[in-house]
Amino acid sequence: MTYTPDFGSVQPIDVLNLKSLEKRAEAVIGRGEFGYISEGSDDGYTKARNTTAFNDVQMLPRVLQNVENPDQSTKFLGSSLASPLMTAPIAGNTLAHSSGELGLARGAKEAGIMMAQSTFASKTIAETAQVSDGAPYMFQLYMPKDWGYCKYLLDEARNAHASAIILTADSTLGGYRELDVINHYHLKGKIANLAGYNTGESGAGAGSLFKESMQKLNLGLIDKLADYSGLPIFIKGIQTPADAAAAIDAGAAGIYVSNHGGRQLNGAPGSIETLPGIAKVVDHRVPIIFDGGVQRGTHVLKALALGADLVAVGRPFSYGLALGGWQGVKSVADHLKMEIYIAMQLTGCQTIADVKKMHVTYDFSR
Amino acid sequence: MTYTPDFGSVQPIDVLNLKSLEKRAEAVIGRGEFGYISEGSDDGYTKARNTTAFNDVQMLPRVLQNVENPDQSTKFLGSSLASPLMTAPIAGNTLAHSSGELGLARGAKEAGIMMAQSTFASKTIAETAQVSDGAPYMFQLYMPKDWGYCKYLLDEARNAHASAIILTADSTLGGYRELDVINHYHLKGKIANLAGYNTGESGAGAGSLFKESMQKLNLGLIDKLADYSGLPIFIKGIQTPADAAAAIDAGAAGIYVSNHGGRQLNGAPGSIETLPGIAKVVDHRVPIIFDGGVQRGTHVLKALALGADLVAVGRPFSYGLALGGWQGVKSVADHLKMEIYIAMQLTGCQTIADVKKMHVTYDFSR
Amino acid sequence: MTYTPDFGSVQPIDVLNLKSLEKRAEAVIGRGEFGYISEGSDDGYTKARNTTAFNDVQMLPRVLQNVENPDQSTKFLGSSLASPLMTAPIAGNTLAHSSGELGLARGAKEAGIMMAQSTFASKTIAETAQVSDGAPYMFQLYMPKDWGYCKYLLDEARNAHASAIILTADSTLGGYRELDVINHYHLKGKIANLAGYNTGESGAGAGSLFKESMQKLNLGLIDKLADYSGLPIFIKGIQTPADAAAAIDAGAAGIYVSNHGGRQLNGAPGSIETLPGIAKVVDHRVPIIFDGGVQRGTHVLKALALGADLVAVGRPFSYGLALGGWQGVKSVADHLKMEIYIAMQLTGCQTIADVKKMHVTYDFSR
């Protein structure tokens, strides 16, 4: 099935910094939609801590390291990336821009970074894959209760050349998000993949999302998903060394350290606080993806230095998408790459391998 | 003596979160009364720290734990509770709502949680017991100087099927509360139990409350109260491992960790800061009740993980009572249960026993 | 020489808390004078830290300790005090109220606490002594360059039945105080003692205070002052264990832990932060006076628990003096005694000896 993707209205955007995009995006996104995208759960402690915790990580820069034109390209799961960045899997991107995942996919592709698509995307895997067209791509799975639907998703992901399946483990139900209550907001719009599976029937609305998802997640699913799909399985939502170890023992091909942008359990540490302990246990046996509060090139360097192999960014790409479609996404990625470039030069790192060896200090131990 | 309880005006209330109730309740309670209910002592450090200290406790959530529909029911002193929650014993609840303790008792009963009645309640033990009618119930004792009055209270509590007596040890006089000075506020209204003991005579006003209470509290009282009442004695106001150990050695059947909501001694740690050290000394020999600044389901989980068996909440239930009578109390409990439910699912806890084994980190050691 | 002391306009004052007096006093004291009294040096870090550091000291209250009507009376240098409090030696009290040190002396006497008079007082030692009249009294010495003048001061102090001489060691020149610069303020008014020594001639103004004082202070002075006066010598301004040890070895009869209310060196720790280390070195060989940021009864208890024998309060007494003359001073002392009384009862301390044994935790180690 081929169709001509509609990227909607696009334009490159000026990016002063990632944080500044939020206010600008708020002006162009509906109030309920913006609340849903931006909020954390409960009183927002963990969401806020995700970013502030980076201030408690201190890079110790080296000088006279013979660095010129630092090279931030990297390899991840066999893909060559222009930068160790990924668009975090976010649901329902048409909330931000009519092009939804098509815009995200094209922006990521043009920027040379990894794109991850959510089960709850506004576009089907096939539609997105047509844009992505072989560029680095991963598929995020909210485990459905229906194994038939799950197999459909895995089949589609494999057809889309997904380099891995990301099984989200931290969202067996939704966090308590007060802005949605205040705004009387219920996630609208179809779940494209579910609609696709239902052979065109209108899929379930967002209100029933978790009814469609499975609660009783366990370690046994890893092998089941890997066996059916033949793809590497990453576990997303790991916040403890114990879970990282258990997941690898159970066959996980990668660890995704995340607290879901502070949208699920509140009262957990900032995501970066949990990374060093997890990286120690993982000990390079499998790759680590990290997300949580990243807003600066220096945040990316800190995460890499503390053990991440790939750093995902969520809301800022949604804001870029809202403001400029795929070109906005690319603008965000390009800005971040510029900040990474400067930070690598100024910390004395010629390559991403150098960044991973950089000495950082931190004030927490979890 | 049977009478038809008057529950006053009641309605279920929308609860965005427990903290948000304070402002709403302020609008319906008298200024002096609201000041008295809401305030801490001195400059309010300990009251504020009670809640902020929870941010220094970090839960480390587990994933893939096979959890579905987590079960927060628990047993406490032989009672089955729908959730490990208690309405903390608060004096004079008619300050908040005409139904006073009747509303609290019915709200707690309908929510399936423990109710604790204060010696300084606005309703007699017997009146409250008629509503409570066998539901989980404890009686809090401010030790009177008059042993005859004390015996009367213990008799009434036993008749009311109290599962235990909570002897408050941290209030041999009142903390210094500046809002009362500013508002020229003196606790008004009768002490129902004292009036009952006085065979209908108007009891002492709040101004003489501490004149009626005993100062010279000591460990020997525990046996005396237990012997007369035949009931387990909990000591409320424990903030040190040394006092917990001494109380158990002297016959206490339970420990109630509390700093009286920051209304008594100011300059003490946040209540949750003192819990781990006390739990270590108690070592499961007797049950532990905890209160202090609880406003979130995650706070409940943190307290349980640090050693509490039952978690009491004070002011928020008063505010719920003020806003909706017994239905407001139930609304508060239901909201908290909802938050607990989500937090259990997201931390990988199927049961309260799992919560108690959850790994948490904290930044204080007392 | 006898005269009738003029206490000026007096009235008891309502004291909500000590902190609240500052704003009220500002309204009745001249702008320059208020700036001079209230300010700290440089950017005020140490002055502010003096009070906030008390929040990092946590009392661990005991219960069931058989306490009733706690007794805060104490002995210091043979004097019986109603409370372990002292009016810190403050210069030029007529800046606050026409009665100056006469009001301070009478207020302290009526409250049963120690009074300390500054060398730079607005009233002579003899005038003050006539009011003090045998009540607990100490004399604070800014070491003059002129030994004759020094002998005169010591003679007068002995005649006034001073129980000790407090040699201030932290003020060989004045701290940098920006409010004085902003207000173009120069300490006005005569130095009464200097005028007295000059047989009635008008003494030097405040501008030349430090010209009259000696810079080259050293340990040898302790014996010299003790030999001439026959009085115990306390060293004021001790902030290190090393200086405490050296002073005792050189003959000091007492240690006065102080950073001069944050008016001298800025960038030093809060005064209470330095107390535990000093108390450890002093090891009860000599008594310890403490000042620095005390605004609460709980602050007094914390200082005693960390090693102080007597706790001095400065600015709040000046404000009380400004607002009510000697009766205002007494009102401040009475309020503080009330807060101490409550705090003793609630921490389970029957006596000051119990307070000194109370367990406190703190987050600093200097």
Place this chain on the structure above:
Amino acid sequence: MTYTPDFGSVQPIDVLNLKSLEKRAEAVIGRGEFGYISEGSDDGYTKARNTTAFNDVQMLPRVLQNVENPDQSTKFLGSSLASPLMTAPIAGNTLAHSSGELGLARGAKEAGIMMAQSTFASKTIAETAQVSDGAPYMFQLYMPKDWGYCKYLLDEARNAHASAIILTADSTLGGYRELDVINHYHLKGKIANLAGYNTGESGAGAGSLFKESMQKLNLGLIDKLADYSGLPIFIKGIQTPADAAAAIDAGAAGIYVSNHGGRQLNGAPGSIETLPGIAKVVDHRVPIIFDGGVQRGTHVLKALALGADLVAVGRPFSYGLALGGWQGVKSVADHLKMEIYIAMQLTGCQTIADVKKMHVTYDFSR
């Protein structure tokens, strides 16, 4: 080549404190220029932390140390200085005042402190040297790509009697400075030294500054620069013990601890946080210059006590220059000397050697 230096409009200025100069200077400097001078990189964390970190260093003052008229004079590289201060090398000082480096040089000379001139100065080395005229002077080198130009700079520096060359190692490209983006500001004005090398042709604008500078800095340059110039080589921008050790091993004659005023890499520790570890490794083998956030005399003492031999101050001298030309520079230095004088007296330090032995505590370890 002799000419009459034009010092422009000059006046001594009142300095309440160094921090207060910023607002006053903002009023007389162009918006873009002020942004460029004042800003830090990214979100300004490191710039702000440079100053706030001094609050985490606590001086423990000694008393009775026989101190009178403390002497802050010091020797550095054979030069006698009235105070251990230096004007940090700042680019393009005509942005602040028409006299540019001429004013800085004269102000420093009159104040008896070290002057450091930037490669990117608004005046040539020769012009500045004519004013400096043998007063303590260092030359800061941004390594040019062109070795001929580099030799020219070194020749000029030697002719100007520079006591050392400061090779800046932390700026192989510029930090990301958002105010310049917001203000659409590009550093204007000629690079005087480059113009001089180009025999009078108009030099490159600021936009191409880093095009003219070398990226691939390495340890081998130290010997090369030392061999050609015959001058001691300091490395500026050292933030780690490892780099300090490596630089000394490679022939560096001095270490300059700095994070470029927080204008380059953001997310690094406050500069003072890095000093103790570096000083330990340097172990007095070579002298240490320090800069970063110094605004108080006490900051200077803290830096000396933690291992610095010379303390540089940047922006405040630019603001003094803007407000009063060379006299403003001298006013700033004089104010700082006054604060240092008071702080030395009050910490019991007679000499700079005493300051270096002072006991300080700090809450960080990098």
